Amino acid sequence: MAGVGSYLKKHTEALVKDVGIEPACELTGKSKATLGRYYSDNDEHADRFMPVDAVAALEEAASYPHVTAALAELKGITLSFDERRRNSDDKGGVNQDVIALSQRFAMLMAEYNLSIEDGVITMNEAKRLLKETLAIQQVLIDMKLHLEDEHT
Structure with missing residues (x-):
C-alpha cells in the first residue's frame, strides 16, 4: 500500500x-x-x-x-479524456478522420523530435507526448464510430 x-x-x-x-x-x-x-x-x-x-x-x-x-x-483501466484540439469542426466522416489522424501523428512526431533532442525525455515532455498520443487514440475512436455508422 x-x-x-x-x-x-x-x-x-x-x-x-x-x-x-x-x-x-x-x-x-x-x-x-x-x-x-x-x-x-x-x-x-x-x-x-x-x-x-x-x-x-x-x-x-x-x-x-x-x-x-x-x-x-x-x-488497469484506460480513461478517455476528451479535451481535444479539433483540426476542424467539419464532421466529414472517415475521410476527415484519416486527415486528422495524419495531422495528429505529425504533431506527435514533432513533439517526440523536440523531446528527444537532448537525449532525455523530461516529465513535461512525456506529458505532452502522452497528450498527443491520447489525441490520436480519440481520432481512432471517431474513425471507428464513423465506419460503424457508414457501414452498418
Missing part, C-alpha cells in the same frame, strides 16, 4: 497545483495546511488522503482529472 499511497499523493499534489492552492482552499473548504497534508510524504501523514468530494470539486476546476486518472491506472 505504501507505493500506492505515494502514487496517489503525487497525483493529489498535481491536482492541487493544477487548480492553484488558494482556489483549491476555496473549492474544498480546507486550509492550505490540510491540503498539504493530503499530499505530504511525511510518515505522520501517510494514512491521510483527500476526501472524494474534495477531489471531485478540484477535478471539476482542473485541466485534467489527476486523481481519477491515477486510480484508473492503478486498476
